[in-house]
Amino acid sequence: MDIEEPMTPDPLTPRLPRRTMYQWFEESALRLPGHTALEIGDEVLTYAELRRLALVLAARIVRKHGGVPDRVALVAARSVGAYAGYLAIQRLGAAVVPLNPDHPQQRNLDVAQRAGVTVALVEERAAELFTRLPERHRPTVLELTEDERAEDDLLEEALEEALPPVPSDLAREAYILFTSGSTGQPKGVPILHRQFSPYLEHNIPRYEIAPGSRLSQVFGLTFDAHAFDLFVAWGGGATVVVPSAADLYTPVDFIVGRKLTHWFSVPSVVREAQRLGNLPLGRCVTLKHSLFGAEPVTAQHAALWHEVAPHSRIHNVYGPTELVICCSNHLLSGPSSAWPEYTGGTVPIGTMYPGMEGVLLDExxxxxxxxxxxxxxxxxxxxxxxxxxxxxxxxxxEPGGRAAVYDGSGPLTDRHWYRTGDRVRREGDVMVHCGRLDQQVKVRGHRVEIGEVEAVVRRHPAVVDVAVVALATAEGETELVAAYAGRETDPARFDAWLREQVPLHMVPARLTRLDALPLNDNGKTDRNALARILGTPEGS
Structure with missing residues (x-):
């Protein structure tokens, strides 16, 4: 059976109060101090231990910086220090600006400067990142040690006294993420606590999060879905379980070994595991809810996952970063043979969350x-x-009228609609995603602006002109391929240069030199012709 109605809590259940991100965590930490909050490999931290570690880090920030910062860069990944650091920043009422230690240094510095961070928490391998900046532009840098628990012997009461009151201002920034920008520069997306809290209010009961729930933490901290993994879990008193990079190639073994109740990933994780022969059927019996998002979910792969996790409800969730992770959901349960078919063979993006309004508008x-x-x-x-x-x-x-595009001349209000750039079709009571209206594509779950990739390739000294197109692979993935006009350059060296400029998912799979890029009748690059040229490995 195909279920479209969202699960809702009992009407007699009191509505969850709105809180800052830290307050969602702390309420669980004070109520469930001995429950497990975090598991990474062999490390297991209770709520009390994780809370104390966050307080120690918060106190270190205040001491070294000489006060409470507004925005803090977090250059760390998949470590106890990374998660405690995230909470420490939230405890101070500051905004988290996550930076991926594996991304090119110059990109990370650019993002940090655009965000105006004044403090940075960094893991050891990123300790030298900010030394590349002139001293007057460097933030206060604190290195995350291997075990912060040994860093401070102050009593918890003394730690609290050294810190400002627990943040409660919902109008403050919670985190700032940077998405790919069409101008060649990443765009900063600030999310406020008052925008994030309604998301938790809806999703904690929807996915039945409670003490004993065990949620995966697949997404990197620069990917907006990380906030679901962490704070839906901690807001409900559940456990965050962090896989290693290797675990993602064998997701079934990880789910079974860790007895997960909730899984959330991009669907390409499933496809890659299937390609490698690492997707045995019927073993994930502990899973109650499986969520997929960030790229289209095919009915074929949803049906496959239903065989992998036979007792799990399967959710396709949709939403850009600008709408706090997800704003719509479609739920599948029952035998896959009974699921209706939709346009393109994909799972619908479903119906809007409570309080969220969506409208489809033509040109x-x-x-x-x-x-x-x-x-x-x-x-x-x-x-x-x-x-x-x-x-x-x-x-x-306004309904029945005609839309007017915001030109920036007046104030931006809550009445304005955000343009997702996604083409969507209404089929019955649900919405079906039909692709992008612009040049933005999803590559391995990451949102990428073609224009940003082109802007970076164009900076190479051998390049005169460039165009990038997205092509579908035989495996159903999306890959970027590029053609450039200019001086012949060794592909391996060109590829290595690009890897220093942008994250791996933004590096074109192939770089082909052409004497000239094909043009259409208007003198613009003919991307359809280019796609035909680049549609073979030889580029001919």
Whole structure:
């Protein structure tokens, strides 16, 4: 059976109060101090231990910085220090600006400077990152030691006295993520606590999160879904279980070995495990809920996962970073043979979350059954870090009327609709994703602007002109391929240069030199012709 109605708590259950991210964690930590909050490999931390570690780090920040910062870079991944550091920043009421230690250094520095961070928590391998900046522009840097628990012997009461009051201002920034930007520069997306809290209020009961629940933490901290993994779990008193990079190639073994009750990943994790022969059927019997998002979920792979985890409800969740992780959901349960078929063979993105409004608009700005999905509601962000990026990304629209594109000349209000850039079709009571309206694509679950990749390739001294296109592989994945005009360059060296400029998922799989890029009748790059040229490994 195909279920579209969201699960809701009993109507007599009191509504969850709105809180800051740290308050969601602390309420569970004070209520369930001896329960397990975090598992990484062989390390297991209770809520009390993780809370104390966060307090120690928060006190270190205040001491070294000489006060409470507004924005803090967190350059760490998949370690106790990374998660305690995240909570320490939240305990101070500051915004987390996650940076991936594996991303190119210059990109990380650019993001940190755009965000205006004044403090950075860094793991050992990133300890020298900020030394590349002139001293007057460097943030206060604190290195995360291997075991912060030995760093401070202050009593918990003394730690609390050294810190400001527990943050309660929902209008403050919770975190800032940077998404791929069409201008060649990443765009900063600040998310406030008042936008994040409604997301938790909806999802904790929806996915039946409670003490004893065990949730995967697959997503990196620069990927917005990390906040689901951490704070849906901690807000409900559950355990966050962190896989290693190797575990993601054998997800079934990890789920079974760790007795997970909830799994959340991009669907490509399933496809890759299937390709490697690491997807045995019927073993994930502890899973109650499986969530997939960040890229289209095919009915074929949903049916396969149903055989892998026969007792699990399967959710396709949808939403850009600007709408706090997810704003719609489609639920599948029962035998896959009974699931309806939808356009393109994909699982619908479903129906909007409570309080969130979605409308489909055609090119003329009028409501239609297939068009651009535009969204507003309590989870919608207030605008980009650089207000100039807001122009063209929002609409004014009232039912029955015609939309007007926001031009930046007036204030941006809650009544404005955010333009997702996604083409969506309404089929029955659900929405089906039909692709992108612009040049933004998903590569291995990451949102990538073609224009940003082109801007970086264009900086190479051998390149005169460049165009990048996204092609479908035989495995159903999306890969980037590039053609450039200019001086012949060794592909391996070119590839190595690109890996120093952008994250791996933004590096084109192939770089082909052409005498000239194909043009259409308007003199613009003919991307359809280019896709045909690059559609073979030889590029001919």
């Amino acid at each position: 003329d700005g009028r409501e239609c059954d297939e068009g651009e999905l535009c969204v507003r509601g309590p989870q919608r962000f207030d605008g980009y870090l650089d207000p100039r990026e807001n122009t063209g990304r929002f609409l004014s629209y």
